[in-house]
Amino acid sequence: MIVKKMPILQGFPDFETVKKLTKSYVLSEHFVPVFYDIETTGLSRNSTFLYLAGAVAYEEKNWQMYQWMIEDETEEPELLKIFSEFLQNFSCTIQYNGDSFDQPYLEARYQIHGLPSPFESLPSLDLYRELKPVKGLLKLSRMNQPSMEAFLGITERTYCDGGACIRLYKQFASGKKPEADEILMGHNQEDLFGLGKIISMLSYLTLFKEDYDVLNCEIINDQLIFTMEIPYILPAKFSNHSEEFYIIGQKSRVRLLVKAQNGRLKQYYSNYKDYDYIPSEDTAIPKTLSACMDKKLRRPAKRETCYTWFPVTDDFIQNPMKQKTYLKHCLPYYLSTLK
Numbered sequence: 001m002i003v004k005k006m007p008i009l010q011g012f013p014d015f016e017t018v019k020k021l022t023k024s025y026v027l028s029e030h031f032v033p034v035f036y037d038i039e040t041t042g043l044s045r046n047s048t049f050l051y052l053a054g055a056v057a058y059e060e061k062n063w064q065m066y067q068w069m070i071e072d073e074t075e076e077p078e079l080l081k082i083f084s085e086f087l088q089n090f091s092c093t094i095q096y097n098g099d100s101f102d103q104p105y106l107e108a109r110y111q112i113h114g115l116p117s118p119f120e121s122l123p124s125l126d127l128y129r130e131l132k133p134v135k136g137l138l139k140l141s142r143m144n145q146p147s148m149e150a151f152l153g154i155t156e157r158t159y160c161d162g163g164a165c166i167r168l169y170k171q172f173a174s175g176k177k178p179e180a181d182e183i184l185m186g187h188n189q190e191d192l193f194g195l196g197k198i199i200s201m202l203s204y205l206t207l208f209k210e211d212y213d214v215l216n217c218e219i220i221n222d223q224l225i226f227t228m229e230i231p232y233i234l235p236a237k238f239s240n241h242s243e244e245f246y247i248i249g250q251k252s253r254v255r256l257l258v259k260a261q262n263g264r265l266k267q268y269y270s271n272y273k274d275y276d277y278i279p280s281e282d283t284a285i286p287k288t289l290s291a292c293m294d295k296k297l298r299r300p301a302k303r304e305t306c307y308t309w310f311p312v313t314d315d316f317i318q319n320p321m322k323q324k325t326y327l328k329h330c331l332p333y334y335l336s337t338l339k
Contacts, residue, residue: 136338272306
């Protein structure tokens with residue numbers, strides 16, 4: 001078995017940033033995370049095997065990278081045991097698509113070899129699953145790890161992709177390419193470093209979780225411009241729009257421009273199933289009130305028709321609390337329309 005350990009001197013976020021970004025996911029006050037990524041000879045848990053496991057852990061005020069690569073299939077049980085013992089030191093795992101692939105794959109291999117699973121009481125943070133809401137906001141065509149890295153400006157990799165690595169490992173294990181270990185471990189290292197970059201994208205989720213402050217609101221040419229501050233530095237600038245709004249974010253500031261109509265704004269409501277839309281009035285009302293109306297005059301509200309109108313007054317422009325209430329209701333709707 002080939003074992004490698006090395007310090008990560010740059011390219012990984014500092015520990016406090018990781019802790020802050022994951023504060024809403026941490027199930028224990030004792031925060032000891034481990035990033036990990038695995039390499040396998042295929043997707044099937046029964047007919048393929050694990051040949052490499054890589055991890056990044058915070059030790060003695062530095063991030064350390066660990067890698068274990070087996071030289072042939074017979075060493076897989078040993079690798080599984082080593083990785084299981086290693087995971088005992090941590091309070092949660094962080095990976096990309098790990099809940100759907102990495103962890104189920106490993107659990108199956110542990111079961112096949114009659115070994116206990118190390119994941120039974122170990123919480124998991126799957127960055128792929130958590131970042132799904134930002135797909136439309138950031139105009140991501142795909143949600144795989146290379147696409148996420150490309151958005152962050154990481155466009156080139158030194159080593160081959162996962163599919164090529166499988167073919168290369170088989171050549172390595174058969175003795176045809178004994179020097180291929182450097183390429184295989186290099187690919188895994190790039191995946192691990194990518195996790196360190198991608199975790200910073202959790203900062204975009206603050207817009208979905210109302211984790212922002214409204215700094216200013218002004219009206220220019222019948223457009224309301226909200227300036228918000230979020231508690232993180234965004235890893236990359238973004239912008240997007242629809243017919244109703246335009247949003248742009250950079251560093252820790254986000255600006256939202258919303259079109260007003262005749263000095264009025266739409267106030268959207270998320271519980272649209274509790275409302276009926278009244279076309280003649282261009283407004284939605286609770287079903288408890290519309291029940292006595294003629295059915296021809298009402299229709300069940302949809303997400304896009306569940307709104308009422310309110311006038312944009314000086315009091316609203318000068319009241320951050322009212323602006324935050326408006327954004328609490330409407331920003332989730334606006335973001336949901338971005339595909």
